[in-house]
Amino acid sequence: MAYKDLRDFIEKLKKEGELKEIELPVSSYLEITEIADRAVKAGGPALLFKNVDGGKIPVAINLFASYRRMKWALEDDPDSIGRKAAKLLKPEKPSGFIDKLKKLVELKKIADIFPKEVPKSKAPCKEVVIKEPDLSIFPILFCWPKDGGRFITLPLVFTKDPETGERNCGMYRLHVYSKNTTGMHWHWHKVGAKHFWKAKRMGIKKFPVAVAIGSDPAVIYSATAPLPEDVDEMVFAGFIRGKAVEMVKCETVDLEVPANAEIVLEGYVDTEEFRFEGPFGDHTGYYSLPDFYPVFHVTCITMRRDPIYPATIVGKPPMEDCYIGKATERIFLPLLKTQLPEIVDMNLPIEGVFHNFAFISIDKRYPGHAKKVISALWGLGQMSFTKNIVIFDKDTNVHDIGEVIWRWGNNVDPKRDVIFTEGPVDALDHTAPLPFYGSKMGIDATRKWPEEGFTRDWPPDIEMDPKIKAKVDKIWDKLGLPSPVRKPGPWDWGW
Structure with missing residues (x-):
């Protein structure tokens, strides 16, 4: 009501x-x-x-x-x-x-x-x-x-x-x-x-x-x-x-x-x-x-x-506007998917103050798919002001900053995977050389395919055998060890 x-x-x-x-x-x-x-x-x-x-x-x-x-x-x-x-x-x-x-x-x-x-x-x-x-x-x-x-x-x-x-x-x-x-x-x-x-x-x-x-x-x-x-x-x-x-x-x-x-x-x-x-x-x-x-x-x-x-006050995050911004992120994600259905999830991190960073996971289906999504996002409403867009594969938890940095560092060759463009930027971007106009960076942090010119073998993630994981799950409480910390995600936000 x-x-x-x-x-x-x-x-x-x-x-x-x-x-x-x-x-x-x-x-x-x-x-x-x-x-x-x-x-x-x-x-x-x-x-x-x-x-x-x-x-x-x-x-x-x-x-x-x-x-x-x-x-x-x-x-x-x-x-x-x-x-x-x-x-x-x-x-x-x-x-x-x-x-x-x-x-x-x-x-x-x-x-x-x-x-x-x-x-x-x-x-x-x-x-x-x-x-x-x-x-x-x-x-x-x-x-x-x-x-x-x-x-x-x-x-x-x-x-x-x-x-x-x-x-x-x-x-x-x-x-x-x-x-x-x-x-x-x-x-x-x-x-x-x-x-x-x-x-x-x-x-x-x-x-x-x-x-x-x-x-x-x-x-x-x-x-x-x-x-x-x-x-x-x-x-x-x-x-x-x-x-x-x-x-x-x-x-x-x-x-x-x-x-x-x-x-x-x-x-x-x-x-x-x-x-x-x-x-x-x-x-x-x-x-x-x-x-x-x-x-x-x-x-x-x-x-x-x-x-x-x-009233509200703004300043160094986190502050009240950060929670309003995270609500906007979640409300508009399903609507963004109607434009770009390959998007799986999105994180506009609080520290990025809405327009400095966007971490996006996609269901990659063809060569250059990540760069296509970057370009598309720069053409959509207020997403056009995003200074840094980083695209990951669908299995990346973009809400876990530790995993984001790990994937980013391991999956990116700067010369090949970074693109720059110029265009409108947020009015509050004090780094831009001109008011309202500056550069933006897009990064493809997905696994690279042979069709994208990657001729070497891409190494698999290190993962434990599922049967062993299930067995250890059953005996964990008996070991007397602390429970592993669950990776953060939108499910942890108290919505």
């Missing part, structure tokens, strides 16, 4: 003993970051700070910062969600996935997951309306010492395509400049930026934007999901939660936001105004450097009478 709102999920965490309520006075300036960072790295609970800067608005953080909490947030394990999505779409050919996902409105099977509008009188986010907005009333975090200021870190940013009216919801950080202005961190590759630049070309000076802060977990997650362009994140959220997301019209802009939001910021982005945004301690573990970004002008705030302010 879908969570009613953010506080419903928080109550679930409280019941499960996964929430720590902190009454001790704390500061939003660096202190919450240090506490939350230590807690997540120690495998600690979600945190609800009730006395922040002496104010009455509590701060919730680390809500998704474990595999178990991420599963509860989605009300199912991510692998299962991915399988359901792939089964629902049933593409007949690889290219069918994108087309069908863009035409979700035609799939009558899921008609009840489409957003529905509710009257303002039934929207909790309309309990308080502030026409003279002042962002200083909220305990917005100053996260890291060299940050350029305070940042809203868990915003759901709503825009519409100025031509088609298609909705987008993305999570783009907001650097607070004043009581009613922030930066709008739209990377070139993001749909929000696409809408912005289209509005600018059309001569629209004040481009409408609404920002929801705090909604139910499926809505928050969907804002981060790497969906194809023009797919409504609120439809995807409805699919995850099994129930339509209730939306309500804004007061001052022609946009809708989740009715169950804690806080809503309404306003516009001036298409003629840019300002330095940053620096910001980012998910790469480095500060992203300041650059020019559009400015968001807040013209109205609506909120609950007793709002909760949700």
Whole structure:
């Protein structure tokens, strides 16, 4: 059953003993970051700070910062969600996935997951309306010492395509400049930026934007999901939660936001105004450097009478965003297989901060198959930003980093098996010689075939006789020896 709102999920965490309520006075300036960072790295609970800067608005953080909490947030394990999505779409050919996902409105099977509008009188986010907005009333975090200021870190940013009216919801950080202005961190590759630049070309000076802060977990997650362009994140959220997301019209802009939001910021982005945004301690573990970004002008705030302010922090992994990223890996793997059915498994390691490494196992069927998969992945959505892709045979457990390094070291001849290309890279890749553009490396770590020019015998893996293994299994407990450590895999993640 879908969570009613953010506080419903928080109550679930409280019941499960996964929430720590902190009454001790704390500061939003660096202190919450240090506490939350230590807690997540120690495998600690979600945190609800009730006395922040002496104010009455509590701060919730680390809500998704474990595999178990991420599963509860989605009300199912991510692998299962991915399988359901792939089964629902049933593409007949690889290219069918994108087309069908863009035409979700035609799939009558899921008609009840489409957003529905509710009257303002039934929207909790309309309990308080502030026409003279002042962002200083909220305990917005100053996260890291060299940050350029305070940042809203868990915003759901709503825009519409100025031509088609298609909705987008993305999570783009907001650097607070004043009581009613922030930066709008739209990377070139993001749909929000696409809408912005289209509005600018059309001569629209004040481009409408609404920002929801705090909604139910499926809505928050969907804002981060790497969906194809023009797919409504609120439809995807409805699919995850099994129930339509209730939306309500804004007061001052022609946009809708989740009715169950804690806080809503309404306003516009001036298409003629840019300002330095940053620096910001980012998910790469480095500060992203300041650059020019559009400015968001807040013209109205609506909120609950007793709002909760949700936030997240990013930095050196593991942190909360890592668990959100691993959920994305598992949800989108079955959908990726509809494009590339030879893929067996995928690991985007936490230390790779989403876009630096992808370890892929495939069912290799022909010469050059691994390099074909590398090239195909570089042509798919956000996978195109992956700096290093390593392909293994299907018998490799890509979640066991020890095995990955062992296979990689043993199976790769650098001159033969490494390919390079140039193209778009993640905006946060500080190693790229130019912003947004750099090189990427693909590595074929599969066994090499004679048809690939390998004329020597490929040695077999060292494996014990199965009968001996079975015999030792039966007497192991009698030997009084410790049990072998099981190799890690997605089954160990607590989904």
